[in-house]
Amino acid sequence: MRHLVVIVSSLCFLSACGKAPENTALLQVQLTALEHRIQAEGELYAVNAININAPQSTRGPRFIAELTAEYSSVAPGDLVIRFDATQLERSRRDAANALSGVLADQDFKGSQQQAELTNIGLDQRLVQQEFAFADRFSIDDVQIRSRLEILDSMQNKEFLGEKQSYLNWQQQSFAARSQGELDLLQLQKGQQQGLLEQAETGLAALEIRAPHHGILLYDTNWRGEKPEVGRMVFPGEKIGSIPDLSLQHLKLQIIEQEAVGLAVDQLVSFRLTARPEQVLEGRVKSVGQVAQSRERRDPRRYIEVIVEPSAQQDFFLPGAKIRAEIQANTLAEVVAIPLQAIFNDEQGQYVWQQQGGSLQRQQVTLGAKSLTHAEITAGLSAGDRISLLPPEQ
Known part of the structure; x- marks a missing residue:
């Protein structure tokens, strides 16, 4: 008698696997707008700049004896760097x-x-x-x-x-x-x-002087250090630059996994960290083809995106920090569902669709994606109900 009870219970459990219980997380598919916005951080940089390099006329390293402060305004002939002459x-x-x-x-x-x-x-x-x-x-x-x-x-x-x-x-x-x-x-x-x-x-050649008017900027080495008195530099090493402030662009760093759908000419809205109340606009000018690491201890890889502002502002300064939002894709009136509801295996992508009183596997074709939703181009229509979880959960 005990064996008969176990068999009957098992059959009841198996028969309920394909049904949608009352507490199943169901979602009704609707036509909606699909927006893919990418958050990014970066900085301003001058498109045209004259580099400051250590002279190549000597063998071996040289040591900095005198250094003009960074962000100083310089005129033609002003001293930028003087090297030690002892050696x-x-x-x-x-x-x-x-x-x-x-x-x-x-x-x-x-x-x-x-x-x-x-x-x-x-x-x-x-x-x-x-x-x-x-x-x-x-x-x-x-x-x-x-x-x-x-x-x-x-x-x-x-x-x-x-x-x-x-x-x-x-x-x-x-x-x-x-x-x-x-x-x-x-x-x-x-x-x-x-x-x-x-x-x-x-x-x-112990002295390097400014060739034109501008603001003095120094580069960081691989350890993130900027030039200072006593630092050793090698012949030809880039020390800094004197940028042309009349033309500046944005250089953004976007995590590789989030850089989905990036393309040239997409609209960008950004704010300077120093002026958070003012929203400015621009468009994507170029997108890097290869993701690169930014720091040694950061395992993430970043895509470099160059943005051209719609207008140059007087308060633009190279190196100013930027927070931007890229409007990567905007589609109106499309069938879009959360990525959580989409499953995949060797046969392709599918969802669990409610049909009658049970959940049935339904193959779907994906279109555009955002970080949270995906467009369904085939397999679902507005009004269909799908499960956010597989039946076994």
């Missing part, structure tokens, strides 16, 4: 001392080579004179001189000939050796002259 002056002094040493070595080596060449020349002339004397007064007659004297005279002439050949070889070898030494000294001289010129060029 460059040390390099110039070392290069000048090394160059003086090379020049002294060149003078000494030239005098030494000239003295050695003079000695070789004197030895050559002496050998020539001895050879001419021996040839002039050589007597081969045995009646006048003995055979031993004649042989000695012949050996002396042979010795003088060998000595002359040796001196000629020594002269040629000396010329090749001395030229190599002079070339090495000349190479060292050119190297030290290059270092000296580089140091002097760096000393001449």
